[in-house]
Amino acid sequence: MNGKGHGSKALAAVGMLAAALWSGSGARADTVPVMVIHGGAGVIKADMSIERQQIVKAALGRALQAGYAVLKAGQPAKDAVVAAIQVLEDDPNFNAGKGAVFTHDGHNEMDAAIMDGATLQAGAVAGVSHVRNPITLARAVMEQSKHVLLIGAGAEAFAQSQKIPLVDPSYFWTQHRWDQLQKALKEDAAHTQHADETTDRHFGTVGAVALDHAGHLAAGTSTGGMTDKLWGRVGDSPLIGAGTYANAGCAMSGTGWGEFYIRTVAAHEICMRVTAMHETLNHAAQDVINREIPALGGDGGAILVDAQGNIAMPFNTSGMYRAWVGRDGVSHVEIFGNGKT
Ligand code: ASP
Numbered sequence: 001m002n003g004k005g006h007g008s009k010a011l012a013a014v015g016m017l018a019a020a021l022w023s024g025s026g027a028r029a030d031t032v033p034v035m036v037i038h039g040g041a042g043v044i045k046a047d048m049s050i051e052r053q054q055i056v057k058a059a060l061g062r063a064l065q066a067g068y069a070v071l072k073a074g075q076p077a078k079d080a081v082v083a084a085i086q087v088l089e090d091d092p093n094f095n096a097g098k099g100a101v102f103t104h105d106g107h108n109e110m111d112a113a114i115m116d117g118a119t120l121q122a123g124a125v126a127g128v129s130h131v132r133n134p135i136t137l138a139r140a141v142m143e144q145s146k147h148v149l150l151i152g153a154g155a156e157a158f159a160q161s162q163k164i165p166l167v168d169p170s171y172f173w174t175q176h177r178w179d180q181l182q183k184a185l186k187e188d189a190a191h192t193q194h195a196d197e198t199t200d201r202h203f204g205t206v207g208a209v210a211l212d213h214a215g216h217l218a219a220g221t222s223t224g225g226m227t228d229k230l231w232g233r234v235g236d237s238p239l240i241g242a243g244t245y246a247n248a249g250c251a252m253s254g255t256g257w258g259e260f261y262i263r264t265v266a267a268h269e270i271c272m273r274v275t276a277m278h279e280t281l282n283h284a285a286q287d288v289i290n291r292e293i294p295a296l297g298g299d300g301g302a303i304l305v306d307a308q309g310n311i312a313m314p315f316n317t318s319g320m321y322r323a324w325v326g327r328d329g330v331s332h333v334e335i336f337g338n339g340k341t
Contacts, residue, residue, distance in 0.1 A: 029213065029214050029215065030213065031211060031212070031213055031214065031215040031307075031309070032309060032327045032329075033068070033071035033072065033080075033210070033211055033212055033213055033325075034071075034210065034211040034305050034309040034311065034324070034325065034326055034327060035064060035067045035068040035071055035080060035084065035208070035209075035210050035211075035324065035325045036208065036209050036210070036303040036304075036305055036311055036313065036322070036323070036324040036325075037060065037063050037064050037067060037084050037085075037088070037206070037207065037208045037303065037322065037323050037324070038205075038206065038207050038208075038253060038255055038301070038302075038303045038313075038320060038321055038322045038323075039056065039059070039060055039063075039088055039093070039094045039204065039205075039206050039321030039322070040094060040095055040203040040204035040205045040206065040255045040320070040321055041203050041255045041256050041299075041300045041301030041315045041316075041317045041319070041320040041321075041339075042203030042204055042255075042317055042319070042320075045318075048319075048335070053335055055093065056093055056321060056335065057323075057333045057335065059087075059088070059091045059093055059094070060088075060321055060322070060323040060333045061323060061331065061333050062087055063084045063085075063087035063088045063091075063206075063208075063323070064084065064323040064324070064325065064331060064333070065331070066083045066084050066086070066087045067080040067081065067083050067084030067208055067210060068080070068325050068331075069083075070083045071210060071211075071212050071213065074212075074213050075212070076116075076118075076212050076214070076216060076218070077116070077117070077118075077210035077211060077212040077216050077217055077218035077246075077251075078114060078116045078139070078210075078218040078220075080208070080210040080212065080218070081114060081135075081208040081209070081210050081218045081219065081220040082114065082135055082136065082139055082220065084208040084210075085112075085133075085135040085206055085207070085208050085220050085221075085222050086133050086135060086136065088206035088222070089132075089133050089134065089135060089206065089222055090133070092174045092176070094204055094205075094206045094321075095177075095203065095204030095205055095206070095223055095224045095225075096110065096112075096134070096204075096205060096206040096222040096223050096224060097110070097132065097133055097134065097172070097222065098132075098171060098172055098174070099172070099174050099176075099177060099204075099224075100172050100177065100223070100224025100225075101177050101180065101181070101204065101224040101225060101226065101227040101229075102177055102178060102180070102181040102224075102227060102228070103225075103228070103229050103230070103233075104181075104185075104228045104229060104230045106178075106181065107129060107169065108129055108169060108172040108173075108224055109126075109127045109128070109129055109224070109225065109229070109232070110125075110127075110128050110129070110131065110134045110172075110222070110223065110224050110225070111124070111125065111126045111127065111128075111134065111222070111223050111224075111225060111234055111235060111237045111238040112124065112125055112134035112135045112137065112138040112220070112221065112222035112223070112237065112238055113125075113138050113149075113220065113221055113237060113238040113239070113240060113243070113244040114135060114138045114139050114142055114218065114219070114220040114244070115142075115218065115219050115220070115240060115244055115245055115246040115251075116142070116216070116218050116246065117216060117217035117218055117219070117246030117247045117248055117249075117250075117251050118214075118216035118217070118218075118248065120247060121142050121143070122142055122148050122240045122244075123138045123139055123140065123141030123142025123143065123145070123148060123149075124138050124141060124148060124149040124150075124238035124239070124240060124244070125137050125138050125141060125149070125150050125151070125155040125238060126149065126150075126151045126152070126155070126234045126238045127151050127152040127155075127232055127234060128151075128152065128155050128156055128159075129156075129169050129172075130156050130159075130166040130167060130168070130169060131155070131156060131159050131164065131165075131166060131167075132165045132166065132167045132171065133164075133165070134222050135220055135222045136164055136165075137150075137155065137158070137159050137162075137164050138220070138222075138238070140158070140159070140162045140164060141155075141158070144162055145158065148240065149238060149239075149240075151234075152232075172224075177224075177227070180227050181227055181228060184227050184228040185228065188228065203226075203255055203256060203257075203300065203317070204223075204224075204255075205221060205222070205223035205224075205237055205243075205255040206221070206222050206223070206255075207219070207220060207221040207222070207237075207243075207244070207253025207254070207255060207303060208220050208253060208303075209246070209251040209252060209253055209303055209304060209305045210251070210305070211251075211305050211306075211307065211309055215307060216248075217246045217247070217248070217249070217250065217251040217305065217306075217307060218246050218251060219244050219245060219246040219251040219252055219253050219267070220244065220253060221237040221238075221243050221244040221253040221254065221255075222237065223235065223237040223255075225237075225258070226257075226258065235258025235259070235261075235262070236254060236256075236258035236259075236261035236262045236266070237254070237258065239262060240268075241265050241267055241268035242254070242258070242261045242262045242265055242266060242267060242268070243255075243258060243261050243262075243266070243267060244267055245267035245268050245270075245271050246271070247271055247275055248275070248307065249271070249274055249275035249306055249307045250270065250271035250274040250275055250281065250304065250305075250306050250307070251271070251304065251305055251306075252266075252267040252270055252271060252285075252302055252303070252304045253267075253302065253303050254266055254267055254289075254300060254301070254302040255300055255301055255302065255320065256289075256293070256298060256299055256300010256301060256302075256315075256317070257293075257298040257299055257300055259298065260293045260296050260297070260298025260299075260300070261293070261298070261300065263296065263298075264288060264292050264293055264296070266288050266289065266292075266293065266302070267302070269284075269288050269292075270284045270285050270288050270289075270302075270304065271284075273287075273288075274306060280310070281304055281305075281306045281310045281311075281312045282310070282312040282314075285302060285304050285312040285314045286312070286314050286340065286341075289301060289302050289314040289315065289316065290314050290315075290316050290339070290340050293316075294316055299316050299317055300315065300316070300317065301313070301314060301315025301316065301317060301320040301322075301339055302314055302315070303322060303324075309326065309327045311324055311326055313339065314339050314340065315339030315340075316339060316340065317339075318336065319335045319336040319337075320334075320335070320339060321335055322334055322335075
């Protein structure tokens with residue numbers, strides 16, 4: 001190799017080092033990691049039994065630690081997001097992977113997405129019925145394909161080509177979700193209001209956002225969508241910018257009535273306000289999630305983190321399953337409380 005080649009190699013190495021030390025957001029390589037996860041906003045009964053609260057909180061705690069351990073080990077935010085979401089997908093208490101809600105026809109059709117804020121790379125899948133961990137497939141779409149969003153049978157053919165575990169659809173069946181569908185079908189027949197205040201019929205999606213040691217952000221979301229959904233309906237979760245988005249300064253995963261997150265392009269809207277208009281994370285998040293979306297008739301919540309490690313967790317439902325480790329390194333798990341401050 002000639003001298004010029006060596007010189008450009010050396011320059012590239014310096015550039016990579018500089019990029020590693022200083023991200024575009026101005027964060028340093030010794031950034032204190034932050035991890036936030038959700039297990040869905042929803043109409044969660046305020047009188048949820050203590051026992052059930054404990055089960056869900058323990059599951060959230062396990063997922064949080066799975067993701068945070070990855071960050072502590074110095075690995076990228078996208079790895080932490082996948083690690084946390086896989087735990088929640090494998091847990092039947094959440095509407096993602098095992099425990100996904102049923103479509104009107106009694107099937108499970110799942111959606112997932114991941115976005116790497118450092119590179120603006122993204123991958124997503126929609127309407128998959130045999131993929132044990134849809135977030136793993138979304139990541140493969142991001143890293144191993146030239147596309148961003150794959151659907152249905154094509155997405156599953158890609159999964160096979162990537163040796164990503166496929167399962168029989170019966171794997172996703174749970175009594176709890178089946179009962180929810182039967183209740184929804186009865187309500188359909190009686191033409192009653194879909195959003196029944198006593199069930200968590202609509203929500204339960206899972207998601208994660210993370211800030212890693214290098215100061216990079218990532219976001220991911222995985223869901224079975226909404227109970228009783230019709231005609232190949234796809235929600236906001238796998239749509240980059242609607243339910244999932246990350247850039248150099250902001251990462252968000254949403255949960256709620258997806259149609260409203262799509263119409264407000266919620267995740268991109270909030271992150272643009274933060275990074276381009278310099279609004280605080282909490283102000284932008286509160287305004288979109290708790291003002292714009294309810295003004296249209298929607299509801300839900302979101303988790304967000306910015307490049308400085310600030311966290312926002314707005315929601316306008318009676319609860320949102322959530323857990324986080326902030327800059328202070330302390331773990332928290334919550335279900336209820338005020339999502340409007
Ligand atoms: N946002 C998801 C969807 O509309 C549902 C949820 O968050 O539970 O598909």
